[in-house]
Amino acid sequence: MCGIFGYVGKDNNVGNLILEGLKTLEYRGYDSWGIAVKNGKTIEIEKKVGKIGDPKLRFPKSSIGIGHTRWATHGGVTVENAHPHLDCSRKIAVLHNGIIENFEELKKELLEQGHKFVSETDTEVMPHLIEEGLKKEGFASSVRDAFNRLKGLNAIVALNADSSEIIAAKTGSPLVIGVSDDGYYISSDSLGLVPHTRNLLFLEDNEMVILGKTLKLISLPRGEEKTPDIQTVDWKFEKVDKGKYKHFLLKEINEQPQVVENIALNYETEVKNLADLIDEAFGTFLLGCGTASYSGLAGTYLFSKIAKKHVNFSIGSEFNYLEDYLTPKSLVIPISQSGETIDVVEPVARAKQKGSRIAAITNVLGSTLYRQSDFKILLGAGPEKAVVGTKSFTAMVAVLLFTAYTLAKRQAEGKKMLSLAAENVSEILKNHVGENIQKLAATLKNREHIYVIGRGISYATALEATLKIKETACLHAEGFAGGELKHGVIALIEKGTPCIVIAPNDETYDDIISNAQEVKARGGIIIGIGPRPNKVFDHFLQTADVAEATIIPQVVVAQLLAYYLALARGIEDPDKPRNLAKSVTVK
Numbered sequence: 325m326c327g328i329f330g331y332v333g334k335d336n337n338v339g340n341l342i343l344e345g346l347k348t349l350e351y352r353g354y355d356s357w358g359i360a361v362k363n364g365k366t367i368e369i370e371k372k373v374g375k376i377g378d379p380k381l382r383f384p385k386s387s388i389g390i391g392h393t394r395w396a397t398h399g400g401v402t403v404e405n406a407h408p409h410l411d412c413s414r415k416i417a418v419l420h421n422g423i424i425e426n427f428e429e430l431k432k433e434l435l436e437q438g439h440k441f442v443s444e445t446d447t448e449v450m451p452h453l454i455e456e457g458l459k460k461e462g463f464a465s466s467v468r469d470a471f472n473r474l475k476g477l478n479a480i481v482a483l484n485a486d487s488s489e490i491i492a493a494k495t496g497s498p499l500v501i502g503v504s505d506d507g508y509y510i511s512s513d514s515l516g517l518v519p520h521t522r523n524l525l526f527l528e529d530n531e532m533v534i535l536g537k538t539l540k541l542i543s544l545p546r547g548e549e550k551t552p553d554i555q556t557v558d559w560k561f562e563k564v565d566k567g568k569y570k571h572f573l574l575k576e577i578n579e580q581p582q583v584v585e586n587i588a589l590n591y592e593t594e595v596k597n598l599a600d601l602i603d604e605a606f607g608t609f610l611l612g613c614g615t616a617s618y619s620g621l622a623g624t625y626l627f628s629k630i631a632k633k634h635v636n637f638s639i640g641s642e643f644n645y646l647e648d649y650l651t652p653k654s655l656v657i658p659i660s661q662s663g664e665t666i667d668v669v670e671p672v673a674r675a676k677q678k679g680s681r682i683a684a685i686t687n688v689l690g691s692t693l694y695r696q697s698d699f700k701i702l703l704g705a706g707p708e709k710a711v712v713g714t715k716s717f718t719a720m721v722a723v724l725l726f727t728a729y730t731l732a733k734r735q736a737e738g739k740k741m742l743s744l745a746a747e748n749v750s751e752i753l754k755n756h757v758g759e760n761i762q763k764l765a766a767t768l769k770n771r772e773h774i775y776v777i778g779r780g781i782s783y784a785t786a787l788e789a790t791l792k793i794k795e796t797a798c799l800h801a802e803g804f805a806g807g808e809l810k811h812g813v814i815a816l817i818e819k820g821t822p823c824i825v826i827a828p829n830d831e832t833y834d835d836i837i838s839n840a841q842e843v844k845a846r847g848g849i850i851i852g853i854g855p856r857p858n859k860v861f862d863h864f865l866q867t868a869d870v871a872e873a874t875i876i877p878q879v880v881v882a883q884l885l886a887y888y889l890a891l892a893r894g895i896e897d898p899d900k901p902r903n904l905a906k907s908v909t910v911k
């Protein structure tokens with residue numbers, strides 16, 4: 325989702341510096357981009373639709389500038405709607421991440437005052453509000469007062485041609501300041517800052533920072549000065565490339581054996597601590613969105629079956645409406661690859677206000693959830709560059725499964741299951757199953773719908789499999805609990821309808837096979853994924869039987885199917901599915 329990068333300091337090649345910074349934010353997903361640099365008492369701007377590529381920038385020498393990658397919310401993907409946005413005098417440039425909920429009311433007021441708007445965005449109100457403010461007060465006060473008028477969760481960065489300062493403020497989306505000898509950097513995440521400096525200030529909500537010759541931190545809304553807590557981090561950031569793989573997606577699918585094995589070998593203490601927190605809590609809630617939510621759903625089955633423990637689950641965006649349950653004895657476990665998903669970050673902040681304990685499971689060190697939580701487990705999956713989540717999902721499931729086994733005082737068994745699952749994933753990736761999946765993808769590529777059924781934990785597998793197929797191959801897929809078929813869904817089955825059946829060797833096997841028979845009797849084509857062959861399967865993609873950890877190889881098979889379906893359907897870049905963003909920082 326939108327990415328912000330800015331600099332003020334001694335380096336006078338700021339255009340290129342910001343361009344390189346924006347490239348580090350590309351993985352978040354965007355559809356247009358722009359850069360503004362201060363040139364004497366004017367602002368020079370370049371804005372483009374599409375990918376950054378290798379543009380020829382014509383910026384003058386300057387040492388103050390800001391840049392943005394935009395993921396469209398208000399207004400289409402056009403040059404006019406790309407950030408930065410300017411005021412009428414073209415002296416104020418603003419970048420924004422978030423949604424200004426009251427922008428229509430503010431725009432109406434500004435139009436009545438004579439301001440001219442050139443874009444359809446909500447953002448554009450901000451430079452005009454600052455322009456109004458400058459009639460009566462200085463730059464910093466104008467930004468503060470303008471920002472205080474915004475409703476919603478927002479982060480903005482403002483540049484003024486008549487000042488040598490960059491000002492940023494936030495109530496939502498992440499902003500990190502890099503403090504170095506040559507100047508100050510600002511970015512939506514720390515990835516782009518670490519090549520320049522390891523001294524970081526994570527801006528908190530309701531803070532504003534003024535960056536110029538010095539750094540000044542103030543609290544909002546009133547503007548009292550605060551002492552900045554600048555942290556020196558020693559994190560290692562790996563520079564990742566595709567290696568021998570054509571796409572990051574395939575590379576990340578192939579990394580899963582090591583990711584799962586790492587958890588099996590090195591996470592005893594982490595999962596023991598989490599198990600203790602769950603044991604002590606009066607009510608545990610797993611939260612997540614999209615792929616992470618399906619790991620949470622799988623978690624409820626794992627805790628019930630393995631640890632005989634009832635653990636609640638909610639998708640992040642719905643948890644706001646369930647928070648009345650929360651007490652200081654509740655434990656909330658947000659699960660998030662990025663650690664920045666607003667639909668998780670926001671309810672967690674509310675849970676914290678209610679005094680509940682927070683134990684985050686995330687892949688990103690220093691992310692908002694990482695910092696918000698009392699206890700954290702890092703997934704250790706390494707950077708996930710493809711927008712579609714793969715290795716983060718198997719890592720989430722592995723952590724939950726290992727925790728459930730630990731809670732049941734059967735940690736050694738959990739460890740063994742994970743190692744066996746990792747081994748089986750290696751085999752699946754190496755051997756003929758990959759071939760079979762490619763052939764199967766070729767036969768399914770022109771289908772309009774694919775259904776996926778499962779029971780118990782495999783219901784979560786079914787939902788995750790369909791999400792992979794939908795987003796990667798742009799093909800309609802729907803997942804159902806097998807038992808729900810007869811309650812309506814079976815009406816959709818006709819001759820030739822593909823139905824994937826998630827069939828682990830567990831207590832659901834007989835019933836899910838009966839459901840498969842029902843689909844087959846109506847002409848459906850049955851694709852079985854699991855350890856045990858069955859006559860009902862027209863196609864069979866075999867995994868090992870690794871008890872509750874069978875979900876891991878089964879999901880990997882579904883990921884591969886989605887990937888090869890995408891290729892068979894001519895999807896140009898499966899790493900960046902249309903309309904999607906990696907880090908979803910708006911509601």
Ligand code: F6R
Pocket residue numbers: 613614615616617659660661662663664665668711712713714791795906907908
């Ligand atoms: C799907 C996918 C998304 C994310 C969701 C949550 O493949 O990647 O559904 O799972 O946006 O993201 P995180 O885990 O970063 O909170």
